[in-house]
Amino acid sequence: MTRTVVVVGTGGAGLATAIAAAEGGARVELVDKQAAIGGMLHIANGEFSGAGSRRQAERGIEDSPQRHLAEVQRISHGRVDADLAELSVRHQGELVDWLDDLGFEFHPDCPGLIHGHEVYDVPRTYWGVEHGRSVITVLERLLLDQVRAGRIRMHLSTTMTGLRRDGDRVVGVEVERDGEAGVIGGDAVVLATGGYDANLELRNRFLPEHCHSVLVGCLDHATGDGLVLAEQLGAAVSADGIFLPVMGLIPDPERPRHAVDYREAFVEMAPAYRTPHEIWVNKDGRRFVAEDTTSPERRERELLRQPDNTMHVVFDAGVVEHAPVSLIRNPADEWTPERFAAACETSPWVTRGDSLEELAERLGVDAEALGQSVAAYNAGVESGQDELGRTTLPRRLDRAPYYAITTVAASILSRDGLAVDTGMRVLDTDGQPISGLHAVGEVLGNNKFAGDNYVGGMSITPAMTLGRLLGSRLAAAQPETQAESHPVKESR
Ligand SMILES: Cc1cc2nc3c(=O)[nH]c(=O)nc-3n(C[C@H](O)[C@H](O)[C@H](O)COP(=O)(O)OP(=O)(O)OC[C@H]3O[C@@H](n4cnc5c(N)ncnc54)[C@H](O)[C@@H]3O)c2cc1C
Structure with missing residues (x-):
């Protein structure tokens, strides 16, 4: 029987998950509260990293996932989630080649060394000619193929307001669109809802007190919804107390506590x-x-x-x-x-x-x-x-x-987030998986991949890499429940 996977969020994590699940034969319900796909990729530099790619080999750059992982450990001061970081880094070079195969428009200077964060030992960072938007361009093409094939159903401008359970198992999401409530059911739910940095109250729960006045440097959709709803079901959330700012952002005179849009200045x-x-x-x-x-x-x-x-x-x-x-x-x-x-x-x-x-x-x-x-x-x-x-x-x-x-100083991405195992299953406070619930991307918190530092590409790349692995795995798994949906309205 075909499995139904509900993916909430259409940033890099959600798109990669949804596309892989659909390519693996699942039926996907893809939900986003925004009217357009792409999430933080609209503003991000879009720098991603991966070792052992064809582009590196063509340029004579010797590299390997082991070497990349050693660098991630060095720069993060050994404070990453070792299992998740290893899993991601092991497959990041494949992600780069996959984007290459899709005709991703690489900037001619990559792979390169990037100086906005601590510099890697060899060039293993890539970015597109239109930064994060270049990623959206290739993923949107694949997405539309799957939508046309009837394997992905889009629910844009649709906000997840709750997680639906049957006993202990998560069997769907409660949604709202234009003030109308509905339910989208599935065999598995994936939270790819991004971070919480645009939600000052939630953000400051995680930041050290002397950092509460830092500016918001990300887009408004990052309100931590997935984290909050999963926590209500008993999910464990990290509280590492780690924060490192981004420098150079200018306070927006028209929007207190927010930075001038990074794309502008x-x-x-x-x-x-x-x-x-x-x-x-x-x-x-x-x-x-x-x-x-x-x-x-x-x-x-x-x-x-x-x-x-x-x-x-x-x-x-x-x-x-x-x-x-x-x-x-x-x-x-x-x-x-x-x-x-x-x-x-x-x-x-x-x-x-x-x-x-x-x-x-x-x-x-x-x-x-x-x-x-x-x-x-x-x-x-x-x-x-x-x-x-x-x-x-x-x-x-x-x-x-x-x-x-x-x-x-500004915050642009969330450092803390949901606990998951290497199957991206959300864990409760006893360390047990919450049945039917998965999470990927920034909702996990960037500390898992960058420790107490920024590590080049180690937010967007794990989001997409682990999203692809998760989507394929969910498509291949046996259905555990009969999916039941009555979405608010069908879109696209
Ligand atoms: C200025 C800037 C530059 C950056 N540059 C880089 C970089 O070069 N390299 C790097 O690795 N990282 C970078 N980052 C961080 C990176 O962009 C993000 O961590 C990553 O893109 C997050 O992907 P995601 O898919 O997890 O979440 P997002 O892209 O934030 O997507 C989450 C999606 O979920 C949707 N959503 C949220 N709540 C709900 C709800 N209740 N119902 C329905 N939908 C919902 C949102 O609308 C959104 O579309 C940058 C960030 C910023 C702000």
């Missing part, structure tokens, strides 16, 4: 991509890290020690005139030095002052401290000896007007 912090011409000061007006520090982790941890996890990027007219690249970037590389210079005069993201004192006053920073920080930096430029050990010292900051861009 952020301050590039990595010296591999932009030589710093400015200094960074905290809310006390003091520098706290050498701005050319190459380790992202070091920069991120230093920011977490600063008051309100806030910093000001301070520069002068000389930087605006001479810095060869804009301090502000976006993934589409739309920020030219000319556009940046114009923004310095008009943008609400930039604070201006005709003197350092005026700038300090507008920032609410102690003027004397800021003056001392700039004077000490300028002395370092003259002597070649910076007090924080910075070695990139392009020019003094001494030409009015002075400027600052305030940036605040």
Whole structure:
């Protein structure tokens, strides 16, 4: 008998699961509360990682899953879920080849070394010409094939509001669409609902208290619904107390506690991509890290020690005139030095002052401290000896007007999540599987794959890799119940 698999979420995890399940012969009910598929892939850099791919071999890069796993352990300080990380990494190279076979539009520079997180030992990171959207493009094609073949039924703009049980077994999801309630039944339910970072109350349950003011840097759909509903059924949820921010996001003047959309603008912090011409000061007006520090982790941890996890990027007219690249970037590389210079005069993201004192006053920073920080930096430029050990010292900051861009640490993905075994079965607080319930993707929490750091590609790639494994396995398993559905409305 054909199995019915209910997949909730159409991000990388849900799409990979649904497609694999349908290709394996299952009937799939695919639910998403949004009107369009893709989830966080719409905003993500879309960097994924995998070892032993054909693209690596063609370029003479020697690599293996074992070597990749050793790197994941090194960068995560050995704090990943060893079994899940091993399972994922073992198959990630195959995922890269699979995307290759599908005609994925790789950026010509990949596999590459990426400097936004701690750098891997060999190039094993890949990304598309349109970043996360390139992944959506190939998966959507496969999805539509399965929809046309009648193996996947789509339920967009449909919100999962509950998990339906028959005895101890999860047999479907309760949904709502346009205010109308319904049930979508299946032999297995897969929660691929992503993280919780857009839900401040839930997010701050997991963040250390001194990080509660960090900005939301992800899209609004990440409200933790799957985690909350599974927890109500007794699922175990990690609480590791780990947090590492993303740097460079700009507070949105129109949306308190949220960052300006990453696709529009952020301050590039990595010296591999932009030589710093400015200094960074905290809310006390003091520098706290050498701005050319190459380790992202070091920069991120230093920011977490600063008051309100806030910093000001301070520069002068000389930087605006001479810095060869804009301090502000976006993934589409739309920020030219000319556009940046114009923004310095008009943008609400930039604070201006005709003197350092005026700038300090507008920032609410102690003027004397800021003056001392700039004077000490300028002395370092003259002597070649910076007090924080910075070695990139392009020019003094001494030409009015002075400027600052305030940036605040941000959370972009959830660190904690549902406990699962290597069959992606959701576990209860006694470590027993909750019958019929599975989870994959960011709903598991990124700590399982990145420990207490960011590890290149180790969110999107496990989401898709383990989703594919799960979908195939669910299609092959024996049906345990007769699926029963009365969805609200059929769509597509
Ligand atoms: C700016 C940014 C850059 C990033 N860059 C990278 C990167 O380069 N590499 C990397 O590995 N990771 C990156 N990440 C993280 C990565 O994008 C995510 O962790 C990953 O895409 C999550 O995939 P997912 O399928 O688990 O969840 P999502 O993509 O978030 O999808 C979840 C889906 O579930 C749906 N949903 C949620 N609740 C319900 C409900 N109640 N009912 C119905 N549907 C529901 C949502 O609408 C959504 O479509 C980045 C994140 C951000 C914000």
